[in-house]
Amino acid sequence: MKPLTITASHAPAGLVLEVAGDLDHTNAQRLRHSAQEAALPPGGLLAVDLSKLEFCDSSGFTALIAVRNHVVADGGEVVLVAVTANMRRLLRLTGLDQVFDLRDTVAPRTDR
Template identity: 40%
Template sequence: MTDRTLAVTLPPADAEIPVVGVAGDLDYHTASELRKALETVSFPAGSGVVIDLSGLAFCDSTGITVLIAAYRRAQAAGSALLLAGANADLVQVLRIIGLEEIFSLHPTVDDAIGALNQS
């Protein structure tokens, strides 16, 4: 059995644009950690939250479900949810299942922040 771990880095409470870092494996065993962490993040109306996936090694359907829930929470708050640094495999899965239409995908956190600042 593989020992799966997930590390979530939360932004400071006063962050103008919150950036949540996610590293490791986001799967059935670890998705609740990200879900709980995202519940503590403020989704600012008229702005957005960036989830930095550059450290993510693996993501299954349970992890994608957590990202969809975060997207819905952002929409309800009048906020945007941007994904940054997703690896090619995850981007391909998101495209195949049609989620590239709802997620704003960016190669880096800086690109995502730049996109928020332009809107």
């Protein structure tokens, strides 16, 4: 089991939370708290970088949904960035690929 680390940083597009290690029932609450403590301005963009996520169980998915709901309730947007192939597969199987905006990078979209 890899310990969970969550690192907050700023990018031109908004706030980035890099999630690394294992996101499971023992630590999923930490992701919720990190997103709430990140002080995202209303209407802001929160990018959750999953490039270093090695494992995610149902509690991790629930935490991601809770983070999204919290940010959206404040008029913001959540994107999942650098999602691994395995995680994309799980998101597709659960239908969460229809809920989350999946992007390769944190860069702002230019197709709007």
